[in-house]
Amino acid sequence: MIKRLPSCLTVGLALLTVMATATACNSLPDSLQNNAQGQGAKHLQTVSDWKEAGELPLPLESHQMVVLGDFVYLLGGWNETRGPYADVYFTPLTPARTLDNWQATSAPMPLRLQHHAVVVHNDALYVLGGDNGFWDNSTVSDRIFRAIRNTQGDITDWVEVGKLPQPLTIHAVTLIGDQVYVLGGSNTFRPGTQVVDTIFTAPILPDGVFGEFQSLTSFPTSIGWLTATAVGNQIIVISGKVEFSPTRLTETVWAADVNTDNQLSPFESVAVTTPRERHATVLVDRTLVVIAGGGANGALAMVEAAEVDPEGNLIAWMKLPPLPEPRYAHAAFAHDGYIYVSGGFLRYGSNETSRQVYRLPFGK
Numbered sequence: 205m206i207k208r209l210p211s212c213l214t215v216g217l218a219l220l221t222v223m224a225t226a227t228a229c230n231s232l233p234d235s236l237q238n239n240a241q242g243q244g245a246k247h248l249q250t251v252s253d254w255k256e257a258g259e260l261p262l263p264l265e266s267h268q269m270v271v272l273g274d275f276v277y278l279l280g281g282w283n284e285t286r287g288p289y290a291d292v293y294f295t296p297l298t299p300a301r302t303l304d305n306w307q308a309t310s311a312p313m314p315l316r317l318q319h320h321a322v323v324v325h326n327d328a329l330y331v332l333g334g335d336n337g338f339w340d341n342s343t344v345s346d347r348i349f350r351a352i353r354n355t356q357g358d359i360t361d362w363v364e365v366g367k368l369p370q371p372l373t374i375h376a377v378t379l380i381g382d383q384v385y386v387l388g389g390s391n392t393f394r395p396g397t398q399v400v401d402t403i404f405t406a407p408i409l410p411d412g413v414f415g416e417f418q419s420l421t422s423f424p425t426s427i428g429w430l431t432a433t434a435v436g437n438q439i440i441v442i443s444g445k446v447e448f449s450p451t452r453l454t455e456t457v458w459a460a461d462v463n464t465d466n467q468l469s470p471f472e473s474v475a476v477t478t479p480r481e482r483h484a485t486v487l488v489d490r491t492l493v494v495i496a497g498g499g500a501n502g503a504l505a506m507v508e509a510a511e512v513d514p515e516g517n518l519i520a521w522m523k524l525p526p527l528p529e530p531r532y533a534h535a536a537f538a539h540d541g542y543i544y545v546s547g548g549f550l551r552y553g554s555n556e557t558s559r560q561v562y563r564l565p566f567g568k
Contacts, residue, residue, distance in 0.1 A: 252565060253564075254528055257561045259304055260293075260546055260558075260560075261559075262285075262289075263557040264282065264559075265282055265283065265318075265547055266280075266319050267280055267281025267282075267289075267535050268280060268320060268321070268322040268535055270323075270329070271297070271324070272327065272328075273327065274296055274357070275294045275296055275353065275357040276294065276295050276296075276297060276537075276544075277292060278293040278294070278295075278306065278535075280318060280331075280334065281535075281547065282337070283557045284556075287337050288316040288337055289312075289318075290317065292312055293306040293307060294307060294357045294359075297540075301542060301563060303544065304561075310358050310359065310360045311359050311362055313349065313362060317335070317345065318337070319373040321375060321386075323378075323379050323384065325408050327353075328351065328352050329350065329352075330408075331348070331349045331362075332368060332372075332386065333345050333346065333373055333386075334373050338393055338394060339394060340394055340395065342392075344373045344392055344393055346367045347364055347367055347368075348368065348414055349363065349364055350362065350365040350412050351363070363412075365413045366415075369417045370391055370402075371392075372386065372389040372391065372400075373389055373393050374428040374429045376388060376430045376431055377432070378434045380462050383405055383408075383466050384407070384408060385404070385432065385439060386405070386417075387403050387430065387439075388401065388402070388423055388426070388428055388444065389402075390448065396449070397448045397449070398426070398448060399427055399446065399448055400428075401423040401426040402419065403421065403422065404417045405417065405420055406418065418466075420468050423441075424470075425446050426446060427445065428481070429482045430442065431444075433487050434462075435492070435512045436516060438462065438512075439460050439462065440457065440512070441459070442492070442494055443455065443483060443494075444481050445481040451481075453498075453499070455476040455477055455478065455479040457518070458471040458473055459471065475518050477494060478504065478506065480496075480499050482497050482498045482532040482549075483498070483504075484535065484545065485536075488538045490513070491512070493507065493509045493538070494510075495527070496527050496534065496545075498532035502552050503530035503531060503550065503552060504530055505526040505527040505530045506526050507524040507525065508521050508524065524564070525564065527545065530551065532548055535548075541566060542563050543563065544562070544563050545563075546558075547559065
């Protein structure tokens with residue numbers, strides 16, 4: 205299990221760089237100070253500023269963006285013009301590291317979706333859950349779809365390969381080996397929505413179909429718009445919304461071990477960060493990078509990183525360069541030493557969505 209950060213680190217995680225942490229926490233063991241400064245600085249030495257890296261084919265929020273083979277895929281999302289989309293676009297990864305030559309796939313997703321989850325496994329894309337909008341008659345999906353690209357990157361067909369135990373949206377999904385874990389979310393997305401504390405797991409079978417889902421021990425709180433990231437044999441959950449209305453955000457970072465029988469140890473609080481929801485988290489080597497999101501008083505631009513050491517301990521949070529503008533409900537992925545961020549809402553109280561793609565070198 206990841207050990208809880210010492211209290212002098214957790215008090216101001218979102219505000220301190222690694223060097224400031226070491227100065228403020230003189231009582232820490234030398235080994236921990238050296239680890240925080242040495243491992244974290246290894247990445248920071250090569251981090252510059254975010255740069256423009258192209259535009260999406262249309263402005264979007266609550267979309268997904270993932271790498272599969274030599275291509276980046278953009279799936280679904282919402283904007284004020286048409287609401288949720290079923291469209292899927294792809295663009296090749298090029299030495300220029302720009303994402304702007306988008307093409308629509310031959311087959312869109314079977315449903316118009318936002319707040320869906322997407323994972324990549326054995327050279328296939330999987331879409332799990334999601335919803336079709338925020339209104340009284342909106343629906344939430346329990347369906348799981350799979351697609352395989354052809355040699356040109358196109359997707360010509362989607363196949364339904366399973367169902368979630370219940371309809372879910374604003375949930376988190378992560379993979380460890382062939383095992384999928386689905387955490388939190390909501391069964392509805394309309395006025396009066398409530399978030400849930402459920403955790404489910406199922407294997408992806410050799411033929412690409414989902415096996416039977418099991419219900420695991422409940423999460424410590426009901427939660428939605430969280431992120432869940434597998435690091436080794438652990439799952440780390442960062443922040444989220446613990447009440448939908450009135451909005452109540454959490455600052456907590458939780459962690460659980462994955463046992464040999466695919467069960468989870470109880471999630472434990474191991475750190476805190478800036479309270480937020482609709483953020484993005486990516487993993488670079490063993491460094492978690494938390495990107496922007498919706499804070500208590502508005503959209504955030506801050507970007508923070510924390511190293512997970514070989515023993516599974518969360519070392520310290522450090523500031524990275526902020527996004528050029530605040531952002532929430534965006535998408536992000538890490539690939540080949542760079543972090544990419546796309547789309548999202550720009551501010552509270554506005555339906556304006558972004559087409560912009562930014563990239564940050566990290567770990568090169």
